[in-house]
Amino acid sequence: MTAFAIVNARLLDPSSDHDGPGSVLVQDGRIAEVVRGTTHERPAGLQIIDAHGACLSPGLIDIRVKTGEPGAEPKETLKSASLSAAAGGVTTIVIQPDTDPAVDDPAMVDFIHRRGAALNLVNVYAAGAATQGRDGQRMAEIGLMHEAGALYFTDGDRVIANTRTLLRVMSYAGAFNALIACRPADPWLSEGAVATSGELSTRLGLSGAPAIAERIQLERDLALVEQTGARFLVDQISTEGALACLARARAKGLEVAASVSINHLCFNELDIGDYRTFYRLDPPLRAESDRQALIEAIRDGLIEAITSAHAPAPAEDKRRPFAEAAPGAVGLETLLPAALTLHHQDGLDLLDILRPLTSGPATLLGLDSGVLEPGAPADLMLFDPDAPVVIDASTLRSKSKNSPFDGRRLQGRVLSTWVGGRRVFES
Amino acid sequence: MSQNADLADRIKERLVPFPRRHFLSAGDLNPPATLALLDLADEFVAHNRATDERPTLDLMAGRTVVNLFFENSTRTSSSFEIAAKRLGADVVTMPVTASSVAKGETLIDTAVTLNAMKPDVLVIRHSASGAADLLSQKVGCAVVNAGDGRHEHPTQALLDLLSLRRAFDEVGGLTVAICGDIAHSRVARSNVALLSMMGARVRLIGPPTLVPGDADRWGCEVFHDMREGLDGCDVVMMLRLQLERMAGALVPSTREYFRFWGLDREKLAWANPGAKVMHPGPMNRGVEIDSDVADDLSVSLIQDQVEMGVAARMAVLASLSMRNEGVGR
Numbered sequence: 001m002t003a004f005a006i007v008n009a010r011l012l013d014p015s016s017d018h019d020g021p022g023s024v025l026v027q028d029g030r031i032a033e034v035v036r037g038t039t040h041e042r043p044a045g046l047q048i049i050d051a052h053g054a055c056l057s058p059g060l061i062d063i064r065v066k067t068g069e070p071g072a073e074p075k076e077t078l079k080s081a082s083l084s085a086a087a088g089g090v091t092t093i094v095i096q097p098d099t100d101p102a103v104d105d106p107a108m109v110d111f112i113h114r115r116g117a118a119l120n121l122v123n124v125y126a127a128g129a130a131t132q133g134r135d136g137q138r139m140a141e142i143g144l145m146h147e148a149g150a151l152y153f154t155d156g157d158r159v160i161a162n163t164r165t166l167l168r169v170m171s172y173a174g175a176f177n178a179l180i181a182c183r184p185a186d187p188w189l190s191e192g193a194v195a196t197s198g199e200l201s202t203r204l205g206l207s208g209a210p211a212i213a214e215r216i217q218l219e220r221d222l223a224l225v226e227q228t229g230a231r232f233l234v235d236q237i238s239t240e241g242a243l244a245c246l247a248r249a250r251a252k253g254l255e256v257a258a259s260v261s262i263n264h265l266c267f268n269e270l271d272i273g274d275y276r277t278f279y280r281l282d283p284p285l286r287a288e289s290d291r292q293a294l295i296e297a298i299r300d301g302l303i304e305a306i307t308s309a310h311a312p313a314p315a316e317d318k319r320r321p322f323a324e325a326a327p328g329a330v331g332l333e334t335l336l337p338a339a340l341t342l343h344h345q346d347g348l349d350l351l352d353i354l355r356p357l358t359s360g361p362a363t364l365l366g367l368d369s370g371v372l373e374p375g376a377p378a379d380l381m382l383f384d385p386d387a388p389v390v391i392d393a394s395t396l397r398s399k400s401k402n403s404p405f406d407g408r409r410l411q412g413r414v415l416s417t418w419v420g421g422r423r424v425f426e427s
Numbered sequence: 428m429s430q431n432a433d434l435a436d437r438i439k440e441r442l443v444p445f446p447r448r449h450f451l452s453a454g455d456l457n458p459p460a461t462l463a464l465l466d467l468a469d470e471f472v473a474h475n476r477a478t479d480e481r482p483t484l485d486l487m488a489g490r491t492v493v494n495l496f497f498e499n500s501t502r503t504s505s506s507f508e509i510a511a512k513r514l515g516a517d518v519v520t521m522p523v524t525a526s527s528v529a530k531g532e533t534l535i536d537t538a539v540t541l542n543a544m545k546p547d548v549l550v551i552r553h554s555a556s557g558a559a560d561l562l563s564q565k566v567g568c569a570v571v572n573a574g575d576g577r578h579e580h581p582t583q584a585l586l587d588l589l590s591l592r593r594a595f596d597e598v599g600g601l602t603v604a605i606c607g608d609i610a611h612s613r614v615a616r617s618n619v620a621l622l623s624m625m626g627a628r629v630r631l632i633g634p635p636t637l638v639p640g641d642a643d644r645w646g647c648e649v650f651h652d653m654r655e656g657l658d659g660c661d662v663v664m665m666l667r668l669q670l671e672r673m674a675g676a677l678v679p680s681t682r683e684y685f686r687f688w689g690l691d692r693e694k695l696a697w698a699n700p701g702a703k704v705m706h707p708g709p710m711n712r713g714v715e716i717d718s719d720v721a722d723d724l725s726v727s728l729i730q731d732q733v734e735m736g737v738a739a740r741m742a743v744l745a746s747l748s749m750r751n752e753g754v755g756r
Binding site for chain 2: 139140168175228
């Protein structure tokens, strides 16, 4: 494979807290050298890519991506999701197991990995189901799926309501040191809810679940973690109360990680005011105080991963009354500019935003990417953090166009994406 | 004939009274009594093997042994029945599931009824932990626990010990791995107690859902990984995985169980060279053990275990009878 150098870039490497000028030499699909500081030396015989001062960071790692392959291909395929990811600077995606059939055995894990690899676009990994058919009752083949390369285990949006089942899953997963992820949502309080209960949901006449539904379930999950010593990921934390709970568990020394969706960092419940179904999300949008608490948690490093929570839903599933519309939003392609609003509007440091999008999830999942270091895979993103963009959902590469950012003016544009040293996107 | 007469004499010489009135758990034994039982059992092995000119033993002549099996078990009840008959006892085997339980009689009612018939030994197998203990408090005869729930199966531990001593000469210092469903296994509990008492190092290996969380407090090392757990082991004792524990409740599937915890050649190679394989039976071939290993007589003690079962139970019954001779009932 050819070698090339990206020079005259602003290097952003969250794992080493480095933000400064430099260049990166890529050879055989891996980072061969990282030169920090301005240099006028141009290694001879190499293809040179001049970044003209744009930002170069590890490619984004998105640990929560849904597609419709297999089972609902009109919604999204691995190919359309991979193209979206590449255009969004996302070099690694972890596919959720809620396909049809579910990814609950090693053959399905292998299927996702092979199909993903054959596309030759971004790195595609599978998360395995924690229970068979995600039924919340019978434990899935966690060991065999782990061996087949599944990165973590989750029933996705479904809560494992049966505490005994979850206790056994967590306990069993310990034999493989496998990571278990759960959505914290009390299933009874959340039943039928499409919003967070409060003054707004009452006024809109929408069924709401109280914000404490999240904390209640998280307390249960954390007690199980304490009992079993499981490696655990709190999937899509979204409320202030749950964050406090997470912080207490960390202080006690529990090995608990957390992820947050980009939507909950960018929007609050007021956005559902016009009954726009693109804001119908699961978990539902929360109060502004919750959003502020999430931003603080990013700043404090309490959250390991920001996800796009990419959930494609075709128009026919979204063009319905709010409560009847499918929940979820696409987000792979808009992940970077959306995350940069935290920099431009909420004053977060670029490295603090990029960490839970690169090295944070890489460390959590045991990937060797997410860093600008010699030897790491050359999964890179070149971007302009300031370029103004207007999101037009109709131009998204995803097969479903359900973006809550449609029409929004954001800042930040992906210029180029490399995966394993191959350029998979160039604007 | 004189050789056989010698054998009968040696058996009488070796015969010592059982340390307790009942044999309910491995804890009823102590090291000297265990060694004496093993020595006696060795003589019974020789006796049992003399198939052509087996001398008639009258150690339990005139005694009545009642086999009270509330759980189906062909092998254990036959083993006890043969053992008692070889000692000259009269044996009644009662599959209780078919009789009184179906009519709603409680365990204690059954015990009191049987006690009135004045048996000398009651051998009981029951699905409830503590059933043998309860029965022993209500009857005048000796009670032998042939398996109570997930609590204990002490004669199995004794026969395992006998098989091991015959294979290795010395049990003290051996490292024995007990693998599989420790949580629900009475065989494991009895073996942990007896093997530890006799100086073996015991390890427990299995998925976390099948190994009790506090099993390390039994004085055993706990492993969830077969490679780590088998490293340095002289004996690999596999346990039966009850099929109802699979299919997602405690283990995802039989194929996953076999992949990670089923004993095959590859995994056996992680143990010490010359390591022996045991299984209390009946085996789930291809689930906890590969036929290739189970049927290889150079490594497998599984058939020995069945043979030793009769001898060990003869030793227990004979020794209990001696202990209880003349005890007023």
